[in-house]
Amino acid sequence: MNIALFGYGKMGKMIEQIALKRGHKIVAKIDLDTPHLDSKNIDVAIDFSIPTAAFDNISTCLTNGIPVISGTTGWLDRYDEAMELCKTQQGAFIYASNFSLGVNIFFELNAYLANMMKNLEQYEVSMEEIHHTQKLDAPSGTAISLAEDIIQRSSYESWNEEKTGEQVIPITSLREAEVPGTHTVKYQSQVDSISIKHRAHNREGFALGAVIAAEWILGKKGVFSMKDVLNLG
Numbered sequence: 001m002n003i004a005l006f007g008y009g010k011m012g013k014m015i016e017q018i019a020l021k022r023g024h025k026i027v028a029k030i031d032l033d034t035p036h037l038d039s040k041n042i043d044v045a046i047d048f049s050i051p052t053a054a055f056d057n058i059s060t061c062l063t064n065g066i067p068v069i070s071g072t073t074g075w076l077d078r079y080d081e082a083m084e085l086c087k088t089q090q091g092a093f094i095y096a097s098n099f100s101l102g103v104n105i106f107f108e109l110n111a112y113l114a115n116m117m118k119n120l121e122q123y124e125v126s127m128e129e130i131h132h133t134q135k136l137d138a139p140s141g142t143a144i145s146l147a148e149d150i151i152q153r154s155s156y157e158s159w160n161e162e163k164t165g166e167q168v169i170p171i172t173s174l175r176e177a178e179v180p181g182t183h184t185v186k187y188q189s190q191v192d193s194i195s196i197k198h199r200a201h202n203r204e205g206f207a208l209g210a211v212i213a214a215e216w217i218l219g220k221k222g223v224f225s226m227k228d229v230l231n232l233g
């Protein structure tokens with residue numbers, strides 16, 4: 001499979017290593033210095049760039065008939081537009097706030113726990129995410145996905161960086177050198193607390209998941225999620 005990488009930073013480089021090991025070729029590396037795309041020999045594109053560039057990168061791929069996987073976070077105000085474009089172009093597109101198998105299992109656990117807790121008013125939920133200091137967005141895309149999954153299943157109505165109301169899930173974002181990504185969901189009552197936690201040890205899980213998604217999407221049309229790829233739940 002011929003892969004174009006949008007973004008050749010920490011994730012782009014890790015994806016390259018894993019893609020080569022799985023027998024794929026990297027035929028283009030697109031970033032600020034090399035913005036041009038020759039779409040002729042590209043089977044699939046993988047975007048791990050920056051929040052302000054992700055939508056344009058996805059849009060370039062879809063209008064050129066290239067299936068696209070995006071892991072960039074912090075651009076979701078334009079997600080519906082990307083979905084529409086994918087439909088009108090009859091393209092193929094996957095966005096995931098987190099491509100690792102472990103976090104996708106954690107998403108399922110979070111949803112299961114949210115269902116169990118939804119009528120237990122003595123518990124209040126909160127969330128913490130820890131990432132490296134170069135991260136541009138906060139809260140992390142993964143924390144936002146976790147919060148939205150709880151909101152769908154409970155009387156919580158929104159999330160915020162602080163506890164601004166009864167029905168608000170507070171998300172604390174901490175930045176510490178070199179942390180690849182740690183997420184904790186905590187339910188606390190007067191008498192006890194229950195936590196679930198996922199800690200990435202490195203970026204390999206994210207990168208492997210993105211390459212697996214790229215392999216999976218070949219030949220398909222539509223907007224998909226990592227749940228479709230992994231067949232979980």
Ligand SMILES: NC(=O)C1=CN([C@@H]2O[C@H](COP(=O)(O)OP(=O)(O)OC[C@H]3O[C@@H](n4cnc5c(N)ncnc54)[C@H](OP(=O)(O)O)[C@@H]3O)[C@@H](O)[C@H]2O)C=CC1
Binds near residue numbers: 072
């Ligand atoms: N979904 C998931 O599983 C994961 C998502 N992420 C997300 O992926 C994104 C990238 O993370 P990471 O690799 O750590 O970040 P890095 O900062 O290491 O890399 C981002 C890269 O994007 C490049 N870039 C800047 N502008 C453009 C552009 N217009 N088009 C293409 N590339 C551009 C940057 O180039 P330059 O340095 O020259 O500016 C840099 O090389 C983040 O949004 C992060 O949150 C990260 C890990 C897992």
Ligand SMILES: O=C(O)C1=N[C@H](C(=O)O)C[C@H](O)C1
Binds near residue numbers: 073136141181
């Ligand atoms: O920026 C990162 O590094 C990460 N970003 C993603 C997010 O915002 O959730 C996924 C992972 O936690 C690493």
